[in-house]
Amino acid sequence: MAKHVIVIGGGAAGLMAARYALNAGAEVTLLEKNEKLGKKLYITGKGRCNLTNACDFDALMKQIPRNPRFMYSAFSLLDNQGIMRLFEEMGLPLKAERGERVFPASDHASDVTYALERYLRANGCKIMLSTAVEALICENGALTGVKTSRGDMRCDAAVLATGGLSYPSTGSTGDGYRFLKALGHSITPCRPALTGIETEESWCADLMGLSLKNVSLSAWGEKNGKRRLLFSEQGEMLFTHYGISGPIALSLSSALDDKFRGTELRLDLKPALNEDTLDARLLREFARMPNKQLISCMDTLEPHALGEAVLSLADISPYQPINSVTQAQRKAIVRLLKGIPLTVKGLRGFDEAIITRGGVNVKEIDPSTLESRFVKGLYVAGEVLDVDAFTGGFNLTIAFSSGALAGKSAGESV
Ligand SMILES: Cc1cc2nc3c(=O)[nH]c(=O)nc-3n(C[C@H](O)[C@H](O)[C@H](O)COP(=O)(O)OP(=O)(O)OC[C@H]3O[C@@H](n4cnc5c(N)ncnc54)[C@H](O)[C@@H]3O)c2cc1C
Structure with a gap:
C-alpha cells in the first residue's frame, strides 16, 4: 500500500513537492490554509511570474548570497534549466x-499555478484548501502526523513548505518557523530582504515617483578597519516617500549585513562616464549656453527635479548664470553626479519585502534529502530555509528546486 505524504503549504515549493512525491509513488495530501493555491505566486513578477532564469549554473549560484552550496543536491535534481523543461512539458510555454528572466509566454502568473x-x-x-496546519505531531523523534484546523491527520512523512514572513496577506505568516522551533530547530533571525531602503536624506521624498535607468548604486562600509566597497550594481532605481526602491535598491537591501543602519551609499548618475569626461561634457554645455541659468544645463543631463536636487546639495542656485559658475562649483556638481551620498536609516518591513532573509538553520537539514536532522520524516523546502537570492527569478528557482528534492525524498523515504 502506498504510504501517505502530507505537503504543508500550496505555494511554489509545496506544489512542486507534491508533484515529486506523487511521482515517487506516494499518496499525497496537500494542505493550504488559503481558499486557493498559489496566492503569492499570483502576484510575483508584477502578475507575470518570473519563475526562473535561463542563466548558466555559475551565474545561478552567484545570485544566491546566503548558503548557495546547500542547494547543490536540489539543483542536481531540478535546476533552472530543468524547471523550464518541466513547465514546458506540463503545457506551459x-x-x-532581459537578464534571461523567464516568464510564461501568456504573461499570466496564474498559469504557473494552474499548470x-x-x-x-x-x-x-488530494488538495485540501482552507485547512491550516497548527502543529506537527512527533513520536519518538519521527513525524507521525499534523494537527490541522479540521482535526488531526496521520502521515508517514511531511514536507513543510509554509514560506517566510513577507507579504503576510498571501498566507506567509511564518508558521513554519514556529513549528520547527517547537521541535528544537534553531531559526537564523528573520528580516525583510529585497525591500525598499529608508534614507536619512529627506530630499528623496521630493523626487517621489522619479525612476532612473542605467544608474549605479554602491554601499560602502568598514571591514577590518578599512573602508571597502560592499556592494555595487547598475540598473534601475526609484525615489519614494521614504527613500529609494526599484531593482538595484532591492538587491542592495539584501546585500546589507545586520548592522545596516548608517551604511553609506553612493548613487552614480553617470556610471558610463568618468569624472574627467563628465567635466568635459559640462564645459561643452556651458560653452553652448553661457548666458542661460545653470538649471538649463542640468536639464540636458538629468530630469529637472533631480538636477535641482543636485544643485541644492552643491549649495548652488539653479538660477545662477552659467557664465558666473566657478571651477570649484563645477567640480562639486561633477562629484555629485558621480556619487550622491545617501545614508541607510532603515529597511521597509515584511509587508513590502519580496522575501524573508533568515530561516531554519541549514546545518540542521540534510542537504541531500532536505530531511530534518532532528525529526525523521520531516522535510523542509522553500523560503522557510535560510537560503535566499537576488531578483531575477532566483527565489522561485530555490522554491521549486528545494520543493522537488523534499517531495521526492519524502515520497521515497516511505
Ligand atoms: C510581490 C512579490 C513578487 C515576487 N516576485 C518574484 C518573482 O517574480 N520571481 C521570483 O523568483 N520570486 C519572486 N518573489 C519571491 C517568491 O514569491 C517567494 O520566494 C516564493 O513564493 C517562496 O515560495 P514558498 O513556496 O516557499 O512560499 P509561499 O509562496 O509563501 O507559499 C507558502 C504557502 O504556505 C501556506 N501556509 C503557510 N502557513 C500554513 C499553515 N500553517 N497551514 C497551511 N498552509 C500554510 C501559505 O498560505 C502559502 O500559500 C516575489 C515575492 C513577492 C512578495
Whole structure:
C-alpha cells in the first residue's frame, strides 16, 4: 500500500513537492490554509511570474548570497534549466526576457499555478484548501502526523513548505518557523530582504515617483578597519516617500549585513562616464549656453527635479548664470553626479519585502534529502530555509528546486 505524504503549504515549493512525491509513488495530501493555491505566486513578477532564469549554473549560484552550496543536491535534481523543461512539458510555454528572466509566454502568473494544480489533480493528489496546519505531531523523534484546523491527520512523512514572513496577506505568516522551533530547530533571525531602503536624506521624498535607468548604486562600509566597497550594481532605481526602491535598491537591501543602519551609499548618475569626461561634457554645455541659468544645463543631463536636487546639495542656485559658475562649483556638481551620498536609516518591513532573509538553520537539514536532522520524516523546502537570492527569478528557482528534492525524498523515504 502506498504510504501517505502530507505537503504543508500550496505555494511554489509545496506544489512542486507534491508533484515529486506523487511521482515517487506516494499518496499525497496537500494542505493550504488559503481558499486557493498559489496566492503569492499570483502576484510575483508584477502578475507575470518570473519563475526562473535561463542563466548558466555559475551565474545561478552567484545570485544566491546566503548558503548557495546547500542547494547543490536540489539543483542536481531540478535546476533552472530543468524547471523550464518541466513547465514546458506540463503545457506551459515560456519566454526569456532581459537578464534571461523567464516568464510564461501568456504573461499570466496564474498559469504557473494552474499548470502544477492541473498535474496534481490529474495524478490523484488530494488538495485540501482552507485547512491550516497548527502543529506537527512527533513520536519518538519521527513525524507521525499534523494537527490541522479540521482535526488531526496521520502521515508517514511531511514536507513543510509554509514560506517566510513577507507579504503576510498571501498566507506567509511564518508558521513554519514556529513549528520547527517547537521541535528544537534553531531559526537564523528573520528580516525583510529585497525591500525598499529608508534614507536619512529627506530630499528623496521630493523626487517621489522619479525612476532612473542605467544608474549605479554602491554601499560602502568598514571591514577590518578599512573602508571597502560592499556592494555595487547598475540598473534601475526609484525615489519614494521614504527613500529609494526599484531593482538595484532591492538587491542592495539584501546585500546589507545586520548592522545596516548608517551604511553609506553612493548613487552614480553617470556610471558610463568618468569624472574627467563628465567635466568635459559640462564645459561643452556651458560653452553652448553661457548666458542661460545653470538649471538649463542640468536639464540636458538629468530630469529637472533631480538636477535641482543636485544643485541644492552643491549649495548652488539653479538660477545662477552659467557664465558666473566657478571651477570649484563645477567640480562639486561633477562629484555629485558621480556619487550622491545617501545614508541607510532603515529597511521597509515584511509587508513590502519580496522575501524573508533568515530561516531554519541549514546545518540542521540534510542537504541531500532536505530531511530534518532532528525529526525523521520531516522535510523542509522553500523560503522557510535560510537560503535566499537576488531578483531575477532566483527565489522561485530555490522554491521549486528545494520543493522537488523534499517531495521526492519524502515520497521515497516511505
Ligand atoms: C510581490 C512579490 C513578487 C515576487 N516576485 C518574484 C518573482 O517574480 N520571481 C521570483 O523568483 N520570486 C519572486 N518573489 C519571491 C517568491 O514569491 C517567494 O520566494 C516564493 O513564493 C517562496 O515560495 P514558498 O513556496 O516557499 O512560499 P509561499 O509562496 O509563501 O507559499 C507558502 C504557502 O504556505 C501556506 N501556509 C503557510 N502557513 C500554513 C499553515 N500553517 N497551514 C497551511 N498552509 C500554510 C501559505 O498560505 C502559502 O500559500 C516575489 C515575492 C513577492 C512578495
